[in-house]
Amino acid sequence: MTRKLVATAFGAPREVLTVIDVPRPSDGDVIVDVKAAGLNPFDVKSVKGVMGTDPARLPLTIGNEGAGVVREAAADTGFVAGDRVVVYPASGTFAQTVAVPAGSAHRLPDGVGFDEAAGLLLAGATAFDLVETLDIGADDTVLVHGGAGAVGSIVVVLAVGRGATAIASASPRNHDAVRALGARPVSYGEGFLYAVREAASSPVTAAIDTVGSDEAIDVSLALVGADRVASIAAWGRVDDGITVLNGSSEASKKHRRDAVEPLLAALADGRVTVEIAGTSTLDDAADAFEALAGDHPRGKYILHP
Numbered sequence: 001m002t003r004k005l006v007a008t009a010f011g012a013p014r015e016v017l018t019v020i021d022v023p024r025p026s027d028g029d030v031i032v033d034v035k036a037a038g039l040n041p042f043d044v045k046s047v048k049g050v051m052g053t054d055p056a057r058l059p060l061t062i063g064n065e066g067a068g069v070v071r072e073a074a075a076d077t078g079f080v081a082g083d084r085v086v087v088y089p090a091s092g093t094f095a096q097t098v099a100v101p102a103g104s105a106h107r108l109p110d111g112v113g114f115d116e117a118a119g120l121l122l123a124g125a126t127a128f129d130l131v132e133t134l135d136i137g138a139d140d141t142v143l144v145h146g147g148a149g150a151v152g153s154i155v156v157v158l159a160v161g162r163g164a165t166a167i168a169s170a171s172p173r174n175h176d177a178v179r180a181l182g183a184r185p186v187s188y189g190e191g192f193l194y195a196v197r198e199a200a201s202s203p204v205t206a207a208i209d210t211v212g213s214d215e216a217i218d219v220s221l222a223l224v225g226a227d228r229v230a231s232i233a234a235w236g237r238v239d240d241g242i243t244v245l246n247g248s249s250e251a252s253k254k255h256r257r258d259a260v261e262p263l264l265a266a267l268a269d270g271r272v273t274v275e276i277a278g279t280s281t282l283d284d285a286a287d288a289f290e291a292l293a294g295d296h297p298r299g300k301y302i303l304h305p
């Protein structure tokens, strides 16, 4: 048997999350003992029912990325028991053991810790998808909404790495962190558009939104055409002609697959870092869910099953 975090209903994490004992999963090419699992806003939204409330999905399996040690693997996967791996995309990483298809298991580079690896790939692959979709290059001045967030901070690193100039919105408490990534920080809220124009030494040519607010999209469209605006959260603004990504298109799937090895290499050599906001066990995971749902500090929440 193995322990697994599930939601028994859709609702407030503290009321619906519980740990259950289930048979150890075996339906997959690679069986991994999970040492760390990254918590994402998607998990919080899933538990709250924002992504749907089909009772047939209960008890709800959660957790889409993690890192750990191979327990057993099919011979043709190239993995053997004891290998350190990161798993993404995956389903049910908030558990002591998870089974994944071979394509979702990736060797962990030497020197990379389980916590950082477990928090890298979902946000990082999404960031890569955004930057690829708009084909950000050295001629771009790109406005990044949410530049201190998990996705936005990697968008900044990738854009700057391509030679682009990045202007990133963040709360004042995060301006130094955004500056350290190579972006010019601006505050959202009153005066936001003016602040972006002040920060830009040449016209803004693209906008990447990881926030989803009307303000983020309105400011973006005041600066660039809808064809140069990509979002992962502004589902209510699709009619404006902007691109909103959820990873389901063939192009997005390819971008996100292609992102994995470069992101792991970048984590290994320090070009990308994963800040850890906090760690918790499965039993106190609701604290992390509630924190991520609120006005949380920078960084990823990591569960230790």
Ligand SMILES: NC(=O)c1ccc[n+]([C@@H]2O[C@H](COP(=O)([O-])OP(=O)(O)OC[C@H]3O[C@@H](n4cnc5c(N)ncnc54)[C@H](OP(=O)(O)O)[C@@H]3O)[C@@H](O)[C@H]2O)c1
Residues within 6 Å of the ligand: 040, 041, 042, 122, 123, 126, 145, 146, 147, 148, 149, 150, 151, 152, 169, 170, 171, 172, 174, 188, 210, 211, 212, 213, 216, 232, 233, 245, 246, 247, 296, 299
């Ligand atoms: N569609 C997809 O494929 C996909 C994939 C991954 C994530 N997502 C979604 O993308 C969003 C971001 O995910 P994440 O993991 O990066 O979350 P995160 O780490 O919590 O970052 C969100 C950032 O948004 C900023 N923010 C909060 N309220 C804001 C506002 N009113 N205006 C401007 N910025 C604001 C915060 O910055 P400050 O703290 O500096 O204020 C925070 O750093 C979530 O909604 C998530 O569900 C979608």
